[in-house]
Structures are given as C-alpha cells and as structure tokens.
Amino acid sequence: MSLWLKNVIHGEDSVTIQIVDEYIVKIYRQNDTPIISTEDEVIEGNHSLRVLPSLFNGHTHASMTLFRSYGDDLPLMRWLQEKIWPLENGITEEFVEWGMRLAILEMIKTGTTGFNDMYWHYTACAKVVEEMGIHGVLSGVFVDLFDNNRAKEQQQLNEELYWMTKERFPKYVQFAIGPHAIYTVSENSLRWAAEFTETHQLPLHIHLAETEHEVIECKKQHQGKSPVEYLNSLHLVSPRLKAAHVIHVSDQDRAILSEKQATVIHNPTSNMKLAVGGPFNLPQMLSVGIQPILGTDGAGSNNSLDMFQEMKIAALLQKHAWGDPEVAPANTVWEMATKHAWKQFGYNAGEIAEGKLAEIILVNEKDVSMVPDHNYISNLVYSANGHIVDTTISSGRVLMKHRKVKGEEEIIQEFCKIAKKFVQRKHQNL
Ligand SMILES: [Zn+2]
Known part of the structure; x- marks a missing residue:
C-alpha cells in the first residue's frame, strides 16, 4: 500500500509523490502517469498545497508546556527559584506525559516532526513519543551537583535507559546523554558521558556558554579554560556534541567547535526573553564552517x-x-530548521527527494500569508506561521490531515485539567 501526495507544488513544478512505508520512493512529474491502486491512501493537493520537508526543533524541554504563561517577565534567577524549581520539585510521570503529549500535538500542528529534548522522567517522555509517532532525540536531565553518589546513580540510570530504549522504544526514540551544563555536572560525570557516547555512538546534549557568568566561573575553576575548552579537554567536543545556546564564545572556541564538527543550536527567543546576554554570533559561526x-x-x-x-x-x-x-537570509534560516538539523541528528530527511524519509509537510500556498508567491521561502520565514501547515507526515504516516489531528480535542481538554493540578499542587504541598 502506498500513500500518494497528488498534484502538489514542488519548487516550480506540480508533482505527485509516492510514499511507501517510511520513504519517498518516487516523484512523478506532470507528464508521468502513476498507477494508483484503489487501496492506496491519496491526499489531493489540487495544485495549491506545497510539499516541503518538515521542521526539526534542535533544543526543547517539551513537557514544559505545563509552564506556558506561568511566570513570564521575570529575571532568570527569580524565574527559576520562584516559578520553575518549586513546581519541578516532585514532578510526576503523569505531569510529564501530559506536558509531552501537548507539546507533540503543537509540533505536529506547526509542521515539526523531529526534536532534540532534555527533561525529567525519560521513560514517560519516550512512551509519548512512541505513541504519537514523531522523532524524538531524548535525554534525561543528567545532574549530579558534584556529589559522588548522585554521579554514580545517574551514570547507572542512563546506562539502563540506553538499553531499555533499544528494547522498548526502537522506532521513534533516539537515546542521548544529557548532562545539563558544566555548572551542574561533575568533571567525572562529563568524562563518563564522553566515553559512553563514544562507545555507543550517541548524541550528547548540553547547555553551553549560555551566560557570561558561566564563562567567568569556568575560567576560575578550570585553569583559565573557557567552557568549550574545558569540554574539549574532557573529550566531549565531537560530531556527537549537541550544544544549546553557545553565546559567550571566543574565536578560539569557535575554531574548536568547527574543527570537531560539533552541532551548535541557536535559541533566539529564549535568549531574548530571559535576557541572559547575547547575541548569538551566526555570521562568525558560518564563517568558520559551523552550520x-x-x-x-x-x-x-x-x-x-x-x-x-x-x-x-x-x-x-x-x-x-x-x-x-544581509545577515541570516531567509534561505539560510530555513535550512537551519530543516536540512541541516535533520542531518546533524543522523536522519536521512530534511529534503523532498526520492530515497529520503517521508518527513513532510504540505502548506497552503493560497493562505493569505503566502501570497503573492514572488519568493515562497521568504513567505515561509517572514510572513507565515505554523498555522499554514495543512498536513503533517512523519515516517510515512499522516499525523495531521487538513489541520485535523486525531484525538486533539481530548488531549487539550485533559492537559488543561492536569496543568491546573500541576500549579495548584505548589500551594498545597510546597
Ligand atoms: Zn534549554
């Protein structure tokens, strides 16, 4: 059985795309005559839906949808101490599951079918990813706070989670090690993470050089080394490193990241909203060959x-x-959210081509934000938002068709109840 995307716009052409299992197997041009069986599933594009690769979100804490609009407009430390940490204290699997469910629903509705996540209760996150069917690179929050016992516990737990993922969640979950940051994880654990991810060829997800304070403290504690130099001395900088933020870095740091082919993840909204210092230097990164x-x-x-x-x-x-x-033109930014991201996480996706994984969105070219079509990439970046996504496909499965996701009303309803309970719990118990 095939899935067909019929009469969809691809570049300047109208094409029909055949998907079998998880892959795009054939792209038929207008003069070709594909043979479509009556048993096949067909989505008719009517020459008004454009086919594009789905997006990949490089750094998330997906279950934190529970916190949306709770504690805005505060400085970082007050935000953490007064709003985030009290509620995360004692967070249960049930809360995390529902937070994740709503997050994935939002991603599907806005055209994202892959994400790189770090959060508490790894198993709950993995369960929901597998259930909803988009690709999650998942890591627990590895924090040992420089305590030997905690370090041993975390290392053991992560080893167990790695083997458990292979067995229980083989399809959509990619296991990663997620040492939270250099100021919450001991040197011993960072060395362990480097070795474990190398042995098993796993991604290593970390917050890096997010604030100036982190750099100053790091230099004080580690013989003048910057956070990047410190990680490099512990053998953590490699193509497996997925570093979020990377704002306060020197030319020397960028040279190391480039040479070792590490992945750098830019989070502009979060950086500006928390005003933790910036700006991320995209031109410098690109000029030394970091993508x-x-x-x-x-x-x-x-x-x-x-x-x-x-x-x-x-x-x-x-x-x-x-x-x-002229900095950060639309096409560059579009590829940061699609082609380059999928590739750097090891997926054969991010482009509409035969042999690629069917990670696909259809967007409505007749939407008010997409006309006129002088330059559709510019429209996607500067004019549209996620609501122009009409249909979302991941691993060849249709997760949203004409803006309807199966069970979405129930998810939203239940999530709202859970989120209320999540916040009220603070007043009762803490
Ligand atoms: Zn983060």
Whole structure:
C-alpha cells in the first residue's frame, strides 16, 4: 500500500509523490502517469498545497508546556527559584506525559516532526513519543551537583535507559546523554558521558556558554579554560556534541567547535526573553564552517514551539544585532530548521527527494500569508506561521490531515485539567 501526495507544488513544478512505508520512493512529474491502486491512501493537493520537508526543533524541554504563561517577565534567577524549581520539585510521570503529549500535538500542528529534548522522567517522555509517532532525540536531565553518589546513580540510570530504549522504544526514540551544563555536572560525570557516547555512538546534549557568568566561573575553576575548552579537554567536543545556546564564545572556541564538527543550536527567543546576554554570533559561526541549527527551548521560556516563529525571530535578531540586513537570509534560516538539523541528528530527511524519509509537510500556498508567491521561502520565514501547515507526515504516516489531528480535542481538554493540578499542587504541598 502506498500513500500518494497528488498534484502538489514542488519548487516550480506540480508533482505527485509516492510514499511507501517510511520513504519517498518516487516523484512523478506532470507528464508521468502513476498507477494508483484503489487501496492506496491519496491526499489531493489540487495544485495549491506545497510539499516541503518538515521542521526539526534542535533544543526543547517539551513537557514544559505545563509552564506556558506561568511566570513570564521575570529575571532568570527569580524565574527559576520562584516559578520553575518549586513546581519541578516532585514532578510526576503523569505531569510529564501530559506536558509531552501537548507539546507533540503543537509540533505536529506547526509542521515539526523531529526534536532534540532534555527533561525529567525519560521513560514517560519516550512512551509519548512512541505513541504519537514523531522523532524524538531524548535525554534525561543528567545532574549530579558534584556529589559522588548522585554521579554514580545517574551514570547507572542512563546506562539502563540506553538499553531499555533499544528494547522498548526502537522506532521513534533516539537515546542521548544529557548532562545539563558544566555548572551542574561533575568533571567525572562529563568524562563518563564522553566515553559512553563514544562507545555507543550517541548524541550528547548540553547547555553551553549560555551566560557570561558561566564563562567567568569556568575560567576560575578550570585553569583559565573557557567552557568549550574545558569540554574539549574532557573529550566531549565531537560530531556527537549537541550544544544549546553557545553565546559567550571566543574565536578560539569557535575554531574548536568547527574543527570537531560539533552541532551548535541557536535559541533566539529564549535568549531574548530571559535576557541572559547575547547575541548569538551566526555570521562568525558560518564563517568558520559551523552550520548552526535552530531550537525553541522549552515553552517555559519561549512560550511557543512553533518553528516558523523561531525562524523569523532568528533572522530578525541577527540583522538587528549586527546592523546588517544581509545577515541570516531567509534561505539560510530555513535550512537551519530543516536540512541541516535533520542531518546533524543522523536522519536521512530534511529534503523532498526520492530515497529520503517521508518527513513532510504540505502548506497552503493560497493562505493569505503566502501570497503573492514572488519568493515562497521568504513567505515561509517572514510572513507565515505554523498555522499554514495543512498536513503533517512523519515516517510515512499522516499525523495531521487538513489541520485535523486525531484525538486533539481530548488531549487539550485533559492537559488543561492536569496543568491546573500541576500549579495548584505548589500551594498545597510546597
Ligand atoms: Zn534549554
């Protein structure tokens, strides 16, 4: 049985795309005559739906949808101490599951079918990813706070989770090690993470050089080494490194990241909203051969998981910061959210071509934000938002068709109840 995307716009042409299992197997041009069986599933594009690769969100804490609009407009430390940490204290699997369910629903509705996540209760996250069927690179929050016992516990737990993922969640979950940051994880654990990810060829997800304070403290504690130099001395910088933020870095740091082919993830909204210092230096990164990708960070500090908004904000931040409208053109930003991101996480996706994984969206070219069509990439980045996505397909499965996701009303209803309970719990118990 095949899935057909009939009469959809691809580049300047109208094509019909055949998907079998998880892959795009054939792209038929207008003069070709595909043979479509009556048993096949067909989505008719009517020459008004454009086929595009789905987006990949490079850095999230997806279950933090529970925190959306709870504690905005506060400085970082007050935000963490008064709003985030008290509620995360004692967070249960049930809360995390529902937070994740709503996050994935939002991603599907805004055209994202892959994401790189770090959060508590790994198994609950993995369960929901597998249930909803988009690709999650998942890591638990590895924090040992420089305590030996805690370090041993975390190392053991992560080893168990790695083997458990292979057995229980083989399809959509990619296991990663997620040491939270250099100021919450001991040197011993970081060395362990480097070794474990090398042995098993796993991604290593970390927050890196997010604030100036982190750099100053790191230099004090580690013989003048910057956070990047420190990680490099522990053998953590490699193509497996997925570093979020990477704002306060030197030329030397960028040279190391480039040479070792690490992934750098830019989170413009979160950086601006928490005003933790910036700006991320996209032009310098590109000039030394680093190809950064894009992420939203969690809904606690964004507050949206819509990658279309993130693309626009990324482009504008760069132009504004460097006083140069030629910086971060639409096409560059679009590829940061699609092609480069999928590739750097090891997926054969991010482009519409035969042999690629069917990670696909159809967007409505007749939408008010998409006309006129002088330049559809510009429209996608600067004018549209995630709501122009009409249909979302992941691994060849239709997850949203003509803006309807199966069970979405029930998910929203239940999530709202759970989110209320989540916040009220603070007043009762803490
Ligand atoms: Zn983060």
